[in-house]
Amino acid sequence: MKIYIETYGCQMNKYDSGMIRSMLVSAGHSLTSDLTEAEVVMVNTCTVRDRAEQRALGRLRHLRGLIDKNAALGVIGCVAQRIGEKLLSEVRGLDFVVGTDRYALIPDIIKEIDHGVRRVDTLQDSGENYAVRPDPITASLSDFVSVMRGCNNYCSYCIVPYVRGRERSVPHEAVLAEVEALVRLGMRDVTLLGQNVNSYRDGPTTFAQLLGIINNVPGLERIRFATSHPKDLSPELIDAIAHLDKVCEHVHLPVQSGSNSILRRMNRSYTREDYVALVGSIRERIPGVAVTTDVIMGFPGETEEDCDATLSLMNEIRFDSAFMFRYSVREGTSAAAFDDDVPEAMKIERLKTAIELQKRITTTINQGLIGTVVEVLADGPSERDASRTFGKARSGKTVVFESPDDCAGKLVSVRVTDTSAWTLHGKTESP
Ligand code: SAH
Ligand code: SF4
Ligand code: F3S
16 A cells, blocks of 8 residues: 655654654555555654644644545554544544554554554553664665653653653664664664663663764764753763764753752752753863753743743853743643643743743854864755755754765865854865
């Protein structure tokens, strides 16, 4: 059958969609990017904030009207896991609902649909880490490899532990085999993924040791990883980032808030002072490191002082960039019992203030890079201007640059000549 998959949410979902595509191709199906010819349409969904869930539901309803009336429509991912069977009554004409631990069944489920069966399977199985993975079917310069699934942290606002289940790590041999297979297909830059990637543990093998193993893969140029929780960012891991040549000097380290009372009620298990000290030691031991973060504005009970504490932390740390969100209550999480008392307009206002502040900080940091030379892994023509090339610096920053010849797939030295808010601009240095 011809299968179409649409993906929302985080890198985990993107990775999972790739894995499902590979499974389906191995089972004899083909993939299509044309909705009208698809015989099975699947939406891989995100529920981290209410808006993401509403978008998924809206998209599913819309798709039912767009696709062939005989085509099957399915929902997978975190909304499927959260709502389960009730989705059948929320979205008319839905044929299947498959949760995050049941993707290995999708080829069978599709066969049954061929025979008119509707299927819901959202069983949670904390033993499932899809360690036996089919060969990847698409090759790209930069790709993801999931090294652990699930989360045990239960930050009070977060739905992820409920829809992704308990933490489990992929054996390091399987991670290595997958990275090697992707390198054979052309990957040069890998991002190792986990909701809480630095709590990776395979027997005695720690995440820092896993980085050491992957660092030895010939042909691989760069290693990144996401996401790190401050409580698990060990001195051993900082040393590994500092000393392993392929591991990029970039740490994404969500802080969420700069106020100790909010951090406590978020169940983040560190204080502002712990966080500041941690970033201090990262910066001391990894010269030139980029530190990025996630911030939530308008958490229940957030006062003017708490909000100011977050803004002052952003000023103190000076993150290279930040993803910023306004708090969204998620049913079933422990924060859902708190009074969601920051009015929506105030949440929006505080978020706007944070975004503007971060934009100024990012711009100033990037302007400081003008005149320096950065190593860029050239990707392809820039979307805005096809005569230029875009790629990523080791810091993770996007660089758009002029280059004399086709350098796609290569590491090039780019002298930074200018910056816009989030992007560096430059020219390749002649070798
Ligand atoms: N495991 C990762 C990613 C979790 S989701 C981590 O721990 O960082 C990505 C981000 O979404 C979180 O870091 C947080 O900033 C934000 N987020 C999670 N739940 C949220 C909620 N209920 N409302 C607003 N933002 C939320
Ligand atoms: Fe959610 Fe916290 Fe786990 Fe991240 S660490 S996925 S924010 S519970
Ligand atoms: Fe969203 Fe699920 Fe990722 S809720 S952020 S797609 S783990």
